Amino acid sequence: MRALQFTQHGPADVLHVAEVAEPHAGPGQIRIAVRASGVTPADAGLRAGRFGTAVPLPHVPGVDAAGVVDEIGAGVTGVQLGDEVFGMVDLARLGGANAEHAVLAGWAPKPAALSWEQAGGAAANVETATRALDLLGVRDGVTLLIAGAAGGVGTVAIQLATARGATVIGTAGPATQDFVAGLGAEPVVYGEGLADRVGKPDAVLHCAGTVGDLVAIAGSPDRVLTISDLSGEHGVRLTHTAAGPGADPQALHGLAIAAELAGKGAFTVPLAGVFPLEDGRAAHELSETGHAHGKIVLVN
Secondary structure: OEEEEEOOOOOHHHEEEEEOOOOOOOOOOEEEEEEEEEEOHHHHHHHHOOOOOOOOOOEOOOOEEEEEEEEEOOOOOOOOOOOEEEEEOOHHHOOOOOEOEEEEOEEEEOOOOOOHHHHHOOHHHHHHHHHHHHHHOOOOOOEEEEEOOOOHHHHHHHHHHHHOOOEEEEEEOHHHHHHHHHOOOEEEEOOOOHHHHHOOOOEEEEOOOOOHHHHHHHOOHHHEEEOOOOOOHHHOEEOOOOOOOOOOOOOOHHHHHHHHHHHOOOOOOOEEEEEEHHHHHHHHHHHHHOOOOOEEEEEO
């Protein structure tokens, strides 16, 4: 099969499409013929070598995808060959989705309301956002501040949090205030004087930007959760699902919730860019700008 891969660490131009062996579904897994798959900041970090030798080379990036089920592993029920689904690979592999076939370890039926491109980029952000909202205890009546609300996880977290009945305030640049408001958040411009603009939220989800001011705004580091700050400064908890100390259980139940909301017209996946598999380099370059508003997706 054709797959995007890199055989050495480096800038985006180390990426290329190659012929690789097809994967097969193991117990509890399904395989899909991929229609679209996502690109995450972690994919770019692995490619650049920022996580050391976390993956053996050559490596096929991508952790979420959507497509048509063409192989079902032992013990799997509730899905049939030909079903349209979206989901995630086994995260222990840290990749494998940016290809013509991908093996999924968690999935849900693809809602008709989402295009292949939207569904292909949904699962990783939905899982991350759901996990973060669960850890923060976001529910009806809670006021949540999302720092970096225009990014892939932020745009999803806005919608999932408002569906729980929370009030959401989202920080974004001046040019994306209407974009954030359209997803259901009260938009505010990030930067100096932020505390005066956001009041006293019950919880803070840090997706992008600096963490320090958020602790002061929340009143305690216990009320702040980050998905992106690896420094460990300010006492803020980092949520992740990578193997090792501090890993949190995956929140795969969020996939079915997002699918149900999409069917009701209450959930979508904003797309920052859609590229053919052969243009994986351009997709990674856009991801590394840090200014992608929504999800970046590759299509086959």
